[in-house]
Amino acid sequence: MSLFRVKTTECRVGVVGHSNAGKTVLLTSLINHLEHHDPDRFRLGDGSVRIRKFTALKPDAGWSAFHYPGFRDALVHRGKWPEKTRDRSQYACQFERSDWTFSDALLKMYDLPGERFADAAMVGRSFAEWSDHILAFIANDTPYRTCCQPFLNTLSEKPEETTLLTAYKLALANLILAYKPFISPSTFLLDTSGSVAKSSDASVMAATRLAGLELGAEFTPLSAELRQKYPELTAVFAARFERYRIEVVLPFLEALWSCHSLIVLVDIQMVLAAGVGMYDDNRQILRDLFQVLDPGESRFGYLRRNLGKVFLPHAWRPGWITRIAFVAPKMDLVHPMDRDHLESLLKRLIGKLAEDRDGLQARYFNCAAVVSARKLPVGEERVLVGIPYRDAEGRRIAPGAEQRFLVSALPADWPHDWKPGDYIFPEVYPAVPNRKDCPPDQINLDRILDFVLD
Ligand SMILES: Nc1nc2c(ncn2[C@@H]2O[C@H](COP(=O)(O)OP(=O)(O)OP(=O)(O)O)[C@@H](O)[C@H]2O)c(=O)[nH]1
Ligand SMILES: [Mg+2]
Known part of the structure; x- marks a missing residue:
């Protein structure tokens, strides 16, 4: 100097x-x-x-x-x-x-x-608020609704964790193949070790990628009705969402x-x-x-x-x-x-x-x-x-x-x-x-x- x-x-x-x-x-x-x-x-x-x-x-x-x-x-x-x-x-x-x-x-x-920018909506929102935000976005947009239809159908049935996860991951895979950028949790597209979803087959992508930090830590948005009916499943997804927010989203936004x-x-x-x-x-x-x-x-x-x-x-x-x-x-x-x-x-x-x-x-x-x-x-x-x-x-x-x-x-x-x-x-x-x-x-x-x- x-x-x-x-x-x-x-x-x-x-x-x-x-x-x-x-x-x-x-x-x-x-x-x-x-x-x-x-x-x-x-x-x-x-x-x-x-x-x-x-x-x-x-x-x-x-x-x-x-x-x-x-x-x-x-x-x-x-x-x-x-x-x-x-x-x-x-x-x-x-x-x-x-x-x-x-x-x-x-x-x-x-x-x-x-x-990672697609996950920004997780900050300052609880799991319930994030779920409502994502589901409202999907419901109000025809191409997103079309890609996510199997998942939306699952939400109106009696859900099991695995059925919900499979359907949501299939929806995310459809969105990727339709070049839609709003993929959250974004680890489905780019995981924390840097691997990118590449397959041109939605079911292969859904079977091989994760909607969360790791196996056993995945989550999907849940509608208000499901959250009320199934508090135990909601608590499990909310805890995983919280961990994801702390480990993936906050360090990214901190900068x-x-x-x-x-x-x-x-x-x-x-x-x-x-x-x-x-x-x-x-x-x-x-x-x-x-x-x-x-x-x-x-x-x-x-x-x-x-x-x-x-x-x-x-x-x-x-x-x-x-x-x-x-x-x-x-x-x-x-x-x-x-x-x-x-x-x-x-x-x-x-x-x-x-x-x-x-x-x-x-x-x-x-x-x-x-x-x-x-x-x-x-x-x-x-x-x-x-x-x-x-x-x-x-x-x-x-x-x-x-x-x-x-x-x-x-x-x-x-x-x-x-x-x-x-x-x-x-x-x-x-x-x-x-x-x-x-x-x-x-x-x-x-x-x-x-x-x-x-
Ligand atoms: N012609 C031209 N192409 C550009 C320019 N900047 C970027 N590109 C093109 O855009 C592509 C993406 O640029 P990157 O800088 O890697 O994009 P990024 O925003 O860092 O993307 P991520 O790392 O995926 O978040 C490049 O591979 C080029 O094809 C530019 O100034 N001129
Ligand atoms: Mg870059």
């Missing part, structure tokens, strides 16, 4: 969003830009700001390290996107910003598997509660490609998450936090989420003539969540963490160029030569209805320079960092 930098400003940033939204890629590119900062390619503040003395630190006790070197290496040398995240991890680093005269920055960032800022990713292209149901599911999951994280603050909270910043050692300073960057990622997969629409679609989808919170500063960004598709200098409308990642049947293919491909036009506002497949945004292989000190091209990642660090 230089002579004048008398304090360290700690900033904890959580990156949240559904599975495959781009959280790990965003963090990898961000760290790469901080480590090898080039003000011409990553503009902070007025554009003249420089990052100096970047040092990677060990993560806090109890946290595994975000595997930045491995992700960066795989992107460059094997042309591979990072593996999907299977457990929570933290990346910590310290650096100086040329525009922060008296303080250097200690930045801690959290990467979490997207599947986010300690954050000052969040980066919330919503993959707009995926929502468009997956059909109207995905729009509602994303809103529901984010609404549940906001309810438990409770971002924003009162004037008293503001005073307390700022006094804490001045007087307390940084490890003791209170965290409170007061800034949220809502981000539409992968904007390189959208044709430049539609990119402004990305931001307005994002605002429409989740803006209300932020508007309803006092003391919360929210801003909306579109972003490409690793620009991997580009427009031709001259050419047809909505044609991009990149290395295709899948063939026409959706199977992963080996990286080959660059090709032209068509992307859908983005609507100016959300349509009233649309079907899976109405919009197409093909995936591409990452384009990352081989030189280790040359981070990938990015768009707006610098503006996002500026906002969350402010």
Whole structure:
């Protein structure tokens, strides 16, 4: 630390969003830009700001390290996107910003598997309240109701534990195969040892996966009627739910509660490609998450936090989420003539969540963490160029030569209805320079960092 930098400003940033939204890629590119900062390619503040003395630190006790070197290496040398995240991890680093005269920055960032967000509704709810919440969601949504029908039928019969579990697991398997993201308990989809449900057969998935922590610790939601009729079974499921909440859900959310800022990713292209149901599911999951994280603050909270910043050692300073960057990622997969629409679609989808919170500063960004598709200098409308990642049947293919491909036009506002497949945004292989000190091209990642660090 230089002579004048008398304090360290700690900033904890959580990156949240559904599975495959781009959280790990965003963090990898961000760290790469901080480590090898080039003000011409990553503009902070007025554009003249420089990052100096970047040092990677060990993560806090109890946290595994975000595997930045491995992700960066795989992107460059094997042309591979990072593996999907299977457990929570933290990346910590310290650096100086040329525009922060008296303080250097200690930045801690959290990467979490997207599947766990579906469990957020378990926090602050009893087993009975969670059951009512889940069952109301299923009852009021036709595709969810259809996938869960065998389970709903079982609820109206005289239930046995095994019958209920089998039927609920079959319902969860149907939801996975219908690309529905609201899978809770989420261990059914991604268990605590990191194994992911993969079978294309619902009954195989139901027979091999667990709706809970382990065998003998599984549970399902129970209707009010069943809870009243069968108090013993209810007590067993409630105890298992409680254990699951303590061992799986709370450690996951604990990281986010300690954050000052969040980066919330919503993959707009995926929502468009997956059909109207995905729009509602994303809103529901984010609404549940906001309810438990409770971002924003009162004037008293503001005073307390700022006094804490001045007087307390940084490890003791209170965290409170007061800034949220809502981000539409992968904007390189959208044709430049539609990119402004990305931001307005994002605002429409989740803006209300932020508007309803006092003391919360929210801003909306579109972003490409690793620009991997580009427009031709001259050419047809909505044609991009990149290395295709899948063939026409959706199977992963080996990286080959660059090709032209068509992307859908983005609507100016959300349509009233649309079907899976109405919009197409093909995936591409990452384009990352081989030189280790040359981070990938990015768009707006610098503006996002500026906002969350402010
Ligand atoms: N073209 C392009 N594709 C991206 C970009 N960021 C992410 N992707 C694509 O999105 C996929 C998922 O990105 P991840 O960062 O692994 O997603 P995640 O949110 O960490 O997902 P989980 O680990 O499952 O929670 C990648 O494999 C890429 O195909 C980007 O900036 N540009
Ligand atoms: Mg990830």
